[in-house]
Amino acid sequence: MKCNDHKITARCHVSDCPWRIKARQVPGIAQWWVKKFDSQHTCSRAIGGLGHRNCDAAFIAAFVREQVVANEKYTLKMVQTEILRQHGVKISYWKAYRARELVLQEMRGDFESSFALLPSYMQESRSGDAETCFQLLYQDKGHFHHFFWAFGAAIRAFRKHCRPLIETFLTGKFRGCLLTASCIDRNNCILPLAWAVVEAHGYCIYHLSTNLLHAPKNTPAWRRFWAAARAYTVAEFNEHMGKMKELNPEQYKYVVKLPRHRWATDCFLGRRYSMLTSNCAETINSVIRHLKGLPIT
Template sequence: MKVNKSEACRYTCVCVQSDCSWRLHAHRPKGATHFLVSQYNGSHNCVIPIGNNMHRNCTSALICEKILPTMRASLSMSVKEIRLKIKDDLKTDISYDLAWKARNRALKIVYGSWEKSFSDLPRYLSMMQASNPSTVWTTNLLRTRTDVQKFRRVFWAFGPLIEDWKNCRPVVSVDGTHLYGKYEGCALIATSIDANGGLYPIAFAICDKENGDNWEWFLQSLKEFVTRERKVCIISDRFSGNKAVVRRVFSPDEGHAHRWCLRHIKANLKKIGINDKVVLDKFYRIGCANEVVEFNRLKEQLKSECVDAWKWIEENINEDREYWALAFDGGRRYGVMTTNWSESLNLVLRGTLSLPVTAFVAATFYRVNQAFVERSEEGRKMTTQLCPKILDKIRPRQISSRGYQVCRFSPCEFEVNTGTSRYPVKINGRSSECVCQGFQLTGLPCSHMLACCGEQWHRADFHTFCHDWYFTDMYRNAYSIRFHPVPDKRFWPSIEGPTVLPPALRNKKGRPKSTRIRNSMDVREEIGTTKRKCSHCSELGHYKKRCPRLGKTRGVTTGDRI
């Protein structure tokens, strides 16, 4: 029940259910000191759920108090998780807006307001650097007045990542993802890959938008603080100007290499209207072909199947074959053809992209630390020389090699007959060669080399051919240095200098819209969504406003209607 009126001379209670007629009314007679019940419908027997969204005492302040300990430990606690927690703890339902307000209130307690978060960012990064040696960070600010600077961009990399990254392959994937908080912006991420094929984030940055200037600044910071003198291969999307930007920072003259994500190029074919799955898969096979002969053969097949796709390749990327085709890579990308692992990291950071800037930095710190702890435990449990996922790649090759015929020409030179082709193989440790280029491009023995290792003339352990990057010891060493907790805000050092203000906030008219142009590379939650249905033609996929049959109804024109 609920109180409808509560006055000095009247008091009324009614049922919270709209279809219930129960009512109690009392009034105070003139000159009396007591109330007299004038209307009462008898016993109230309505069964009302314990939890309901009309509980007036369940305020955002109360919810904030309940979720604050969890929010301190998990900054990415979503609104949905908050609603479920309150349902379990308080046995009541709350609205989405109420949970959102409580979440923002808790974030404000932990890291201050959005505006305060920008001024606290240098303090938090300084404290994190003091707690975790070798951690680096740098900011780039816009000076507006002598005592005031506006935030522009920030770069940070954790000390354990920088120190242990030398145990990972010299391949770095760079990608960007949009931030959806009050001031929006873009997060740039550099990711490597460990010995077991897992994500290994090495650097982060926040900037106002994804453009050439910000990318160049990010890559320069990455080279200065993380990769340093190490010769690396950068894998990125193929967007306008990125080839020149990467070349200026990671010059080929210094031994660096730049490659493109093959899957993004495949998505570019869709943009020009090529949606045939067979054609798109054929293009992907062209890019992943190990041999130049196979590359040319598949390319000729594509020409006969889709001339438009073949022309686009010839006009746009044929001269840059080493950027996207594995056959011309020279072994720099170690068989990594896409930036999918960088995008997977974006999914790992899901739920943190709408946090204040300091909270987002803290979220990356705790997420990466969690991954380090879990993978360090996994490394101690590994008992094989090679990492499990690497062995999963080699086992099918071993099975295939059992059906091959091997002809010996010298103690170290063989010819392998697969039944359809012949492959000359030279066995010389890690300097071995096979015509298929599988070993030269990835550092893992191909099925032809494994066939030679199994012959009675050349009994050899295939582990001696595998590159160091794939061994369990390298995996353990990549997670050997521990993170250390960052003290509470009370202990953060004071930063001398101008106050850091947030960037300019532009108020947009109308309903807020997503700033990201979605394509085939974006991950969407399809489960639980409903398709659009037109009220005019009853077909799915559009609304009445965009109906292609507008003006017609099932074959009858508007003018023919009676």
């Protein structure tokens, strides 16, 4: 490209491609006169390498906004493909990610500021239902720690029995656990009563025994592990763990490295009610799976 205050000449960076433009400033006014323009590209439109300085995340976000708004499952690969198809620019995975996040932030709000909105959310919820309960706890430096809430309608529906707390992982920018307290209503359906966001919770023994230990079901070591998890006394726990060590030393070494209060009934810090699996949590998880990656408010 050649240019000065009065004229400009630009051509395609591919030497044998005929695309070029020549323009000259109109004397006396702030306008330019295009003297020659060969608009046909004979080269490949794809720009070599990754990216283009003018094709930043903000530009890409504006271009794919309609697609992302219409389909929140619009993948990063789809963003890359669309920009290459429309503009001939190859963009990196992370630039596509930043662009899509800009669109999602416009739709949902950003994760950081959503925590500052919690007090306002609590006040608005109480104004609609005075029986709604909240508790917001902060750490020493004023950072978010725990948030508990129970809607008044659910409290009124809850009368006699409440099942143990169950959890599902949050998948947004800030990780944690979403706990729910549930009961079974008169229609034999699950009623989520209360909710809380915390940093961790107890382990599901089923997932430990199958996914982490890779242990076949109903083997002697597998049965001893379950018996140890159910044990109510230290002596009973030690007895089953000793047998497991004899039967499968490798699995025993893995288990003893886990925080014991997260899975063993004899030293569980809360009330487990003999519930060692997360079957009920899987049901709740399937209902709210699309919400776990959103900002907290």
